[in-house]
Amino acid sequence: MEVDKDLLEGNPVLKQNVEKDTELKEWLVNYVGEKTQPEDGNVTVEMTLDVVAREFPEFVLSLAEENFVRGYYQAMMDVQEQDKLNNQQPIKKTTRRKKKTTKKTDGK
Numbered sequence: 001m002e003v004d005k006d007l008l009e010g011n012p013v014l015k016q017n018v019e020k021d022t023e024l025k026e027w028l029v030n031y032v033g034e035k036t037q038p039e040d041g042n043v044t045v046e047m048t049l050d051v052v053a054r055e056f057p058e059f060v061l062s063l064a065e066e067n068f069v070r071g072y073y074q075a076m077m078d079v080q081e082q083d084k085l086n087n088q089q090p091i092k093k094t095t096r097r098k099k100k101t102t103k104k105t106d107g108k
Helices: 023-036 045-055 057-088
Strands: none
Touching: 023 045, 045 057
16 A cells, blocks of 8 residues: 555645635634634645634534545445455465374383
């Protein structure tokens, strides 16, 4: 499995500027902009998440919990599916050689 190196350094979506393409986004970007006062005037997804997490933590926590539960459930389904695939493959039988045992004689 190949790991996306960008994700190891953080989610690249967090650095994207938020476009005001809906009424809610326009309001939220303006609100976050007033709170964070970014030098370049651009509000990123990360800034928005930080403000919402600070001021409405139960909302962000609910999203995070739901995401975790769904991810965990999917992982369990993947494990079950892999088990099914593993059980369908023929098992190679290996034979072990018996060790030769030597009996000691007393010389009598």
